[in-house]
Amino acid sequence: MIQKTAGSIDAAVADIPDGATVMIGGFGRAGQPVELIDALIAQGARDLTIVNNNAGNGETGLAALLAARRVRKIICSFPRQSDSQVFDALYRAGDIELELVPQGNLAERIRAAGAGIGAFYTPTGFGTELAVGKETRTIDGRDYVLEHPLRADVALISALAGDRWGNLVYRKTARNFGPIMASAAAMTIAQVDRIVPLGELDPERVVTPGIFVDRVVEVGVRPWLRDTDAGADAASAGPASTHEPPTPTSTSTSKEQHA
Amino acid sequence: MSGRIGRTELAARIAADIPEGAIVNLGIGAPTLVADQLPADREIILHTENGMLGMGPAPEPGHEDPDLINAGKQPVTELTGAAYFHHADSFGMMRGGHLDVCVLGAFQVSERGDLANWSTGEPGAIPAVGGAMDLAIGAKAVYVMTDLFTRAGEPKLVETCGYPVTGLGCVTRVYTDHAVFDVTEAGFAVTELFACNTVAELSERTGLRLVDATGGAGAAAAPEETAR
Numbered sequence: 001m002i003q004k005t006a007g008s009i010d011a012a013v014a015d016i017p018d019g020a021t022v023m024i025g026g027f028g029r030a031g032q033p034v035e036l037i038d039a040l041i042a043q044g045a046r047d048l049t050i051v052n053n054n055a056g057n058g059e060t061g062l063a064a065l066l067a068a069r070r071v072r073k074i075i076c077s078f079p080r081q082s083d084s085q086v087f088d089a090l091y092r093a094g095d096i097e098l099e100l101v102p103q104g105n106l107a108e109r110i111r112a113a114g115a116g117i118g119a120f121y122t123p124t125g126f127g128t129e130l131a132v133g134k135e136t137r138t139i140d141g142r143d144y145v146l147e148h149p150l151r152a153d154v155a156l157i158s159a160l161a162g163d164r165w166g167n168l169v170y171r172k173t174a175r176n177f178g179p180i181m182a183s184a185a186a187m188t189i190a191q192v193d194r195i196v197p198l199g200e201l202d203p204e205r206v207v208t209p210g211i212f213v214d215r216v217v218e219v220g221v222r223p224w225l226r227d228t229d230a231g232a233d234a235a236s237a238g239p240a241s242t243h244e245p246p247t248p249t250s251t252s253t254s255k256e257q258h259a
Numbered sequence: 260m261s262g263r264i265g266r267t268e269l270a271a272r273i274a275a276d277i278p279e280g281a282i283v284n285l286g287i288g289a290p291t292l293v294a295d296q297l298p299a300d301r302e303i304i305l306h307t308e309n310g311m312l313g314m315g316p317a318p319e320p321g322h323e324d325p326d327l328i329n330a331g332k333q334p335v336t337e338l339t340g341a342a343y344f345h346h347a348d349s350f351g352m353m354r355g356g357h358l359d360v361c362v363l364g365a366f367q368v369s370e371r372g373d374l375a376n377w378s379t380g381e382p383g384a385i386p387a388v389g390g391a392m393d394l395a396i397g398a399k400a401v402y403v404m405t406d407l408f409t410r411a412g413e414p415k416l417v418e419t420c421g422y423p424v425t426g427l428g429c430v431t432r433v434y435t436d437h438a439v440f441d442v443t444e445a446g447f448a449v450t451e452l453f454a455c456n457t458v459a460e461l462s463e464r465t466g467l468r469l470v471d472a473t474g475g476a477g478a479a480a481a482p483e484e485t486a487r
Binding site: 028030032098103124143173 | 311344350351425
């Protein structure tokens with residue numbers, strides 16, 4: 001029997017070694033696997049290379065991992081934000097290495113790694129400081145930069161629900177880097193609000209097929225989804241569905257119908 | 260003489276040029292003001308690069324959803340017909356040429372249409388680029404929304420960008436608080452003047468050779484695409 005569900009979040013991250021390259025999903029706080037990051041901090045791996053769109057927000061999640069000085073290098077597109085004070089201080093002190101990548105190149109390099117692409121030509125960044133030293137080529141009159149795939153030892157991602165085969169569904173813009181990171185790492189660990197029985201996820205709705213996922217760990221329904229119809233969606237009409245009537249919200253046009 | 264129009268008025272001017280059915284990405288900062296000025300009688304779809312088409316306005320207070328944010332990481336809503344997708348698809352929409360219009364801010368735009376908007380190149384500054392380089396080269400039409408002059412009075416339209424560039428030859432049109440400029444083979448062409456500005460005066464203040472394409476009346480030019 002295929003059983004990718006992990007017994008505990010600590011067990012899920014137990015074997016991440018020092019020096020690992022770790023992709024962490026999320027765009028800002030949306031889709032950031034905070035519970036997995038907390039478990040990684042507790043686990044103690046250090047000298048990590050982190051791949052994320054940003055470089056941490058506030059003092060929690062990725063920012064806490066940086067503050068614990070476990071990260072040697074970060075590969076991201078947008079480190080500087082109003083609440084990136086942890087990264088800012090480390091960077092200014094010379095205590096963290098930064099590889100800045102245009103956001104679309106970051107996404108496509110990750111996608112290419114997962115899809116077995118050897119390298120690809122992209123128009124993004126041509127003629128800019130971020131393409132200095134890179135191979136270029138003019139194809140059909142347009143200028144391109146050669147970019148290489150970005151792989152990881154481990155991906156930590158967050159999804160709404162998953163099953164024991166590792167099939168995942170996401171919610172709204174929290175999807176962001178999850179599907180591509182899942183495909184680009186040797187070991188993908190997904191935290192989900194709910195683990196649902198095999199067969200409860202509509203196959204037409206599965207966004208990340210289980211082939212890309214190695215471990216699934218349940219962290220509980222996110223606070224803002226409790227007592228809402230979206231919270232019920234978290235379980236995809238599973239046994240833990242709330243019996244509360246749907247709470248009207250400004251985003252209630254998103255209600256999905258489940259058989 | 261001279262004078263300038265306000266940000267909201269400029270946003271409305273840009274919105275008026277966005278046609279029915281357009282798929283549009285509004286950069287973070289001032290360009291987001293365009294969203295509130297889009298004509299209600301047109302179906303215009305907003306793209307946000309973190310993975311959504313059909314983005315709606317900010318939610319009512321108390322109805323923010325942390326899973327539903329825009330590129331500036333502010334809470335937004337979804338409109339009927341919205342769709343979500345992952346980041347590689349979202350940026351494929353840009354570099355694949357599927358976006359009709361993007362509106363970006365700028366530090367500088369050169370008369371060849373080079374854009375500088377991601378770095379001032381100052382030592383000690385922490386660099387961040389986000390999706391700016393993808394948007395600059397990806398959308399079918401790249402509109403820039405900016406003041407014509409910095410607070411120090413330096414023109415932001417220049418012969419050659421002094422700041423690190425975001426993309427080369429990528430800007431279609433520049434909407435400023437003084438006038439609208441198309442990027443053409445002959446340099447900047449003034450298509451519309453705001454307030455009491457004249458082409459001659461703007462040429463003198465920017466130090467640029469400007470083509471007068473106002474038709475002599477300062478009237479709005481038709482919003483057809485120009486060569487990029």
